Amino acid sequence: MADGVEKVRIDTAGALRDAAITALLAFGLFLPLIGFQTVTNIRNELVLTTRWPLLFSIVAIVGVARLAYSFFFAPWLAQRRLRPVAVTPPAWRGFVGKWFVPFAIGFVIVYPAIVIASLGFGGALKWVDNFGIQILIYVMLGWGLNIVVGLAGLLDLGYVAFYAVGAYAYALLAKEFGFSFWILLPLAGVMSSFWGILLGFPVLRLRGDYLAIVTLAFGEIIRIVLVNWVDLTNGYAGISGIPRPSFFGIPFNADDDGFAATFGLAFSPIYRTIFLYYLILALAFLTAFVTVRLRRLPVGRAWEALREDEIACRSLGINTTNTKLTAFGMGAMFAGFAGSFFAARQGFISPESFTFLESATILSIVVLGGMGSQIGVAIAAIVMIGGTEIMRELDFLKQIFGESFDPTQYRMLLFGFAMVIIMVLRPRGLVSTRDPSVFLKERKAISADLVKEGHG
Amino acid sequence: MEVFLQQLINGITLGSIYGLIAIGYTMVFGIIGMVNFAHGDVFMVAAFVALVAFLILTTWLGVSSIAVALFIVLIVAMLFTSLVNWIIERLAYRPLRGSFRLAPLISAIGMSIFLSNFVQVSQGPRNKAIPPMVQGEFVLFTQNDYAVTLSFKQLIIWGVTAVLLVCFWYLVAKTRLGRAQRACEQDQKMAALVGVNVDQTISMTFVIAAALAAVAGTMYLMYYGVVSFSDGFVPGVKAFTAAVLGGIGSLPGAVIGGLLIGLIETMWSAYFSIDYKDVAAFSVLAITLIFLPQGLFGRPDVEKV
Numbered sequence: 001m002a003d004g005v006e007k008v009r010i011d012t013a014g015a016l017r018d019a020a021i022t023a024l025l026a027f028g029l030f031l032p033l034i035g036f037q038t039v040t041n042i043r044n045e046l047v048l049t050t051r052w053p054l055l056f057s058i059v060a061i062v063g064v065a066r067l068a069y070s071f072f073f074a075p076w077l078a079q080r081r082l083r084p085v086a087v088t089p090p091a092w093r094g095f096v097g098k099w100f101v102p103f104a105i106g107f108v109i110v111y112p113a114i115v116i117a118s119l120g121f122g123g124a125l126k127w128v129d130n131f132g133i134q135i136l137i138y139v140m141l142g143w144g145l146n147i148v149v150g151l152a153g154l155l156d157l158g159y160v161a162f163y164a165v166g167a168y169a170y171a172l173l174a175k176e177f178g179f180s181f182w183i184l185l186p187l188a189g190v191m192s193s194f195w196g197i198l199l200g201f202p203v204l205r206l207r208g209d210y211l212a213i214v215t216l217a218f219g220e221i222i223r224i225v226l227v228n229w230v231d232l233t234n235g236y237a238g239i240s241g242i243p244r245p246s247f248f249g250i251p252f253n254a255d256d257d258g259f260a261a262t263f264g265l266a267f268s269p270i271y272r273t274i275f276l277y278y279l280i281l282a283l284a285f286l287t288a289f290v291t292v293r294l295r296r297l298p299v300g301r302a303w304e305a306l307r308e309d310e311i312a313c314r315s316l317g318i319n320t321t322n323t324k325l326t327a328f329g330m331g332a333m334f335a336g337f338a339g340s341f342f343a344a345r346q347g348f349i350s351p352e353s354f355t356f357l358e359s360a361t362i363l364s365i366v367v368l369g370g371m372g373s374q375i376g377v378a379i380a381a382i383v384m385i386g387g388t389e390i391m392r393e394l395d396f397l398k399q400i401f402g403e404s405f406d407p408t409q410y411r412m413l414l415f416g417f418a419m420v421i422i423m424v425l426r427p428r429g430l431v432s433t434r435d436p437s438v439f440l441k442e443r444k445a446i447s448a449d450l451v452k453e454g455h456g
Numbered sequence: 457m458e459v460f461l462q463q464l465i466n467g468i469t470l471g472s473i474y475g476l477i478a479i480g481y482t483m484v485f486g487i488i489g490m491v492n493f494a495h496g497d498v499f500m501v502a503a504f505v506a507l508v509a510f511l512i513l514t515t516w517l518g519v520s521s522i523a524v525a526l527f528i529v530l531i532v533a534m535l536f537t538s539l540v541n542w543i544i545e546r547l548a549y550r551p552l553r554g555s556f557r558l559a560p561l562i563s564a565i566g567m568s569i570f571l572s573n574f575v576q577v578s579q580g581p582r583n584k585a586i587p588p589m590v591q592g593e594f595v596l597f598t599q600n601d602y603a604v605t606l607s608f609k610q611l612i613i614w615g616v617t618a619v620l621l622v623c624f625w626y627l628v629a630k631t632r633l634g635r636a637q638r639a640c641e642q643d644q645k646m647a648a649l650v651g652v653n654v655d656q657t658i659s660m661t662f663v664i665a666a667a668l669a670a671v672a673g674t675m676y677l678m679y680y681g682v683v684s685f686s687d688g689f690v691p692g693v694k695a696f697t698a699a700v701l702g703g704i705g706s707l708p709g710a711v712i713g714g715l716l717i718g719l720i721e722t723m724w725s726a727y728f729s730i731d732y733k734d735v736a737a738f739s740v741l742a743i744t745l746i747f748l749p750q751g752l753f754g755r756p757d758v759e760k761v
Contacts, residue, residue: 028539032505033578036512046586048511155558202746208557209491213696214745217738220693224738228731356689360565367562413573419566424551427559 015070023063030058101375108136108281112274121270128270130389132277133345137338138385140284142365142377144334147291149363150372151300152327153307155212157359158219161199162192162332164226164354166339171239171349172232181245181344188340189333196332197325204324207310219359226351238350245344247275276345283341287334288374294330303327304372361385361415368422370429379430388415458602463726464719469610469679471718472617476672477695478702478710479624480665486641486705487661488553493564494544496692497571498666502537502673503683504575507584509533510677522589526612526678533670541666545659553658568688576685585682613675620671621711624664628707633660641705690734694721697741703754712752 035055041047111132115124141163148156166188173179173187203214226233233239244252252259252272259275260267294300302323305313314320343349365384369376391414394407422430477499484492509532513519519528548567552559593607628634636657639647648654676691677683698717702709717737724736744751 025539025543028536029543032508032536033501033575036508038504038507038511038579038584040582046507046511046584047515048508155561202742206745206749209561210700210745210749212561213491213700214742216693217697217741221735221738224732224735357569360569364562364565367558371558409577410573412569413577416566416569416571416573420548420563420570423559423563423566424548427552427555 011070015067018070019063019067022066023059026062027055027059030055034058104375104378112277116270121268125270125273128273128277130392131386133273133280134389135382135385136277136280136284137342138362138365138381139378140280140287140338141335141362142369142381143284143287143291143374144331144338145362145366146369146372146374146377147294147303147334148327148331149366150377151291151295151307152303152324154324154327155208155363156215156328156331157212157356157363158199158215158217158222159331159335159362160354160356160358161219161222162196162335163339163342163358164222164351165192165195165332166336167343167349167354168226168233168239168339169336170340170343171242174243174344175239175241178243181243181340185337185340189336192336192339193329193333196328196335200325200328204321216356216359220356223351223354223356226354233351236350236352238348238352240348242343242347242349244272244347245276245279276341280338280341280345283337287337290330291374299323299326307372357412364419368419368429370431373429373431376429376431383430384415384418387418388412458597458599458604459726460723461596461604462602463722465604465606465610467719467722468715469613469718470722471698471715472613473672473675473679473714474691474695474698474717475711475714476617476620476668476675477691478698478714479707480669481696481699482702482704482707482710483637483661483665485699487637487658488549488560489557490549490560490564491696492549492665493561493692494548494567494571495665495669496690496695497568497688498537498541498544499669499673499676499691499695500683500685500688501540501571501575502533502666502670503677503687504579504584504673504685505536505670506530506533506674506677507586507683510586510589526589526674530616530671530674533674534667537666537670537673538663541662541669542659545662550655550658568692572685572688579685581685583682583684586677588681589678609679613679616671616675620668624668625707627664633657637661693741694734694737697737697744700741701744701751703751705755706751706753709751709753 034051037049037051038046039049112124112128115127115132118124119127141159145156145159148154148159169188169191170181170184173184174181179187199215199218203211203218206214227235229235246252247259250257250259250262252269252275254267255261258267259265259271265271291300295304302313302318303326305316305318306320306323306327310320313323342353346353361384365380366377368384369378369380388411391407391411397407477495480495480498481492484490484495506529509529510525513525513528519525544567548563549560552563590607590609590612593605594611596604596606598604628637636647636652637660639650639652640654640657644654647657672691676687694717695714698713699710700713701716702711702713717740720740721733721737725733728736
């Protein structure tokens with residue numbers, strides 16, 4: 001009772017009972033699919049094998065975890081609830097809030113140099129490519145979708161369709177007509193934007209979940225067309241040998257007029273990777289910059305007004321049709337840029353890269369980041385994509401679980417699990433406060449409790 | 457004519473399966489206003505449970521009577537899938553009740569990814585094929601050397617679906633639970649005030665939805681004889697289409713929507729292009745939502761300011 005904090009009592013019998021019930025439920029839950037495994041034998045018949053040790057260890061882990069929850073986590077939560085809430089945030093918060101963005105921008109600019117300095121050319125390739133470029137693509141896609149979902153409040157589950165349009169536009173035009181990357185980048189953006197408006201037009205009357213499902217349907221239709229229109233897209237086999245972007249006309253190869261030779265360097269594949277890294281970084285910054293500026297323009301204000309209340313918006317004389325279409329078109333344009341970058345980076349594209357799972361990933365990045373918050377989206381992309389990429393690097397786990405253990409298998413499993421957990425713990429995303437674009441005298445963050453979104 | 461009749465039979469069979477899944481979407485949407493994205497994957501999990509149960513019965517226990525085996529498999533799949541969906545609701549959706557609207561949807565998408573990958577990791581990525589459970593067919597008539605047949609498994613699907621729909625209708629229309637469900641659908645706060653246990657009712661809704669999806673999963677396994685971890689998504693979206701077409705929130709609408717989607721899909725495959733059969737279903741979804749957002753049997757959504 002010393003400082004007003006009460007000691008929380010732990011109910012041991014209750015905790016044990018809860019743990020037993022949880023373990024029992026886990027046993028029931030995992031019995032059919034972990035206890036038994038269906039395997040195809042030599043005669044090509046499906047037979048069953050059992051995995052009792054695995055089943056019982058999982059059940060035991062679940063039970064112990066529940067016990068730990070009631071003994072440690074629940075009291076901690078209860079204690080935290082009893083503690084008086086600090087009215088003024090601690091001083092370090094303001095400091096971090098002020099310096100985080102400049103520091104993060106500085107870091108991503110020098111990131112390749114840091115990696116090369118610490119790992120050398122050979123080791124750095126993977127870190128710049130798999131982590132740097134891969135994450136930045138999703139950051140850019142997240143920022144693009146953020147315009148549609150976060151600012152305009154239109155729930156779009158088919159965003160990957162525009163990414164696909166950009167990628168195929170670049171791949172086909174570059175292969176057929178030999179146009180350069182710099183011509184096709186804006187062209188791909190324009191084409192995606194056109195498709196965004198085209199698909200956006202019929203669905204404008206829909207709201208919320210319905211809009212999400214129709215955009216999902218459009219996304220799937222585009223994918224199925226890509227699979228089946230073999231004459232144009234080569235179907236499942238995909239398009240390979242897509243021309244790579246050059247350094248303002250200087251190709252990245254080992255020839256005498258290649259990048260390395262021109263600048264008097266020893267040839268290494270990493271120059272192209274670093275170039276691509278800065279390219280996607282520039283594209284991502286462009287997306288962020290355009291979004292920030294658009295929020296101050298009438299159209300951006302109209303988007304945010306639309307998100308908060310469509311009816312109020314309409315009664316104030318805002319043309320909701322045009323407002324929604326510009327959001328769709330703008331979001332799709334950035335997806336098109338990202339798509340053409342993706343095609344140029346991979347050199348190969350197939351419909352496999354544009355499944356619904358991609359749309360779900362991008363949307364989840366936007367929502368997990370806290371809709372409308374650019375920093376939140378970037379952090380979510382780093383956590384979700386970087387997290388799944390890091391699963392590829394966990395080979396040391398083989399020493400614990402045996403040679404047959406393959407951590408990469410569990411990437412998407414953990415990805416889905418993380419989505420659920422983050423939503424349950426922080427339903428409004430990682431960064432849930434709003435940054436107002438119009439304010440009186442003093443800029444204040446708007447608490448998440450005061451805003452509603454995603455209903456229009 | 458003969459091709460048309462055959463496709464009609466096939467379409468009704470497929471439509472019955474979609475209808476059973478669609479009821480789950482429509483019930484959950486009706487009661488908590490959420491698109492349960494993971495429902496298609498719950499259906500796929502059910503098919504896997506049915507597969508495991510069927511293998512245990514036939515290869516280990518040596519049950520030779522297919523009728524007995526099928527009955528037990530159905531019961532096991534229903535029980536287990538109900539448990540799964542009950543736990544999912546408790547863990548992933550209940551904490552988000554009353555939160556902002558997108559949160560449960562994202563949670564459900566995460567759950568959908570989790571379930572399909574869980575099955576992939578635990579059971580392996582390959583297609584699981586079993587020898588045909590039920591063989592034999594009636595030849596209805598033959599015309600121009602084309603025999604129109606009604607196979608036993610199609611008959612079983614029709615029969616099981618019909619029986620279950622009657623049970624389900626009784627449950628919703630006549631029992632205390634059904635009344636509680638309808639009350640929660642109209643006004644949760646008011647229902648709670650008059651003594652309905654809202655949380656429990658919502659849990660039971662998920663359980664019933666899962667049980668019907670389990671029947672659909674078992675029937676799917678019996679009909680096609682093959683299942684894989686990725687089989688949840690497309691039937692799930694099509695069943696959702698069926699629910700929307702019938703008018704989301706309307707139970708008879710879900711069944712009729714399911715039959716319509718099944719028929720559209722089989723007819724499209726027969727007369728146009730089998731490659732684009734999914735496009736047909738998705739286009740129906742888009743067209744319905746654009747021109748008839750309340751569906752065939754749904755109540756129009758009145759917006760109050």
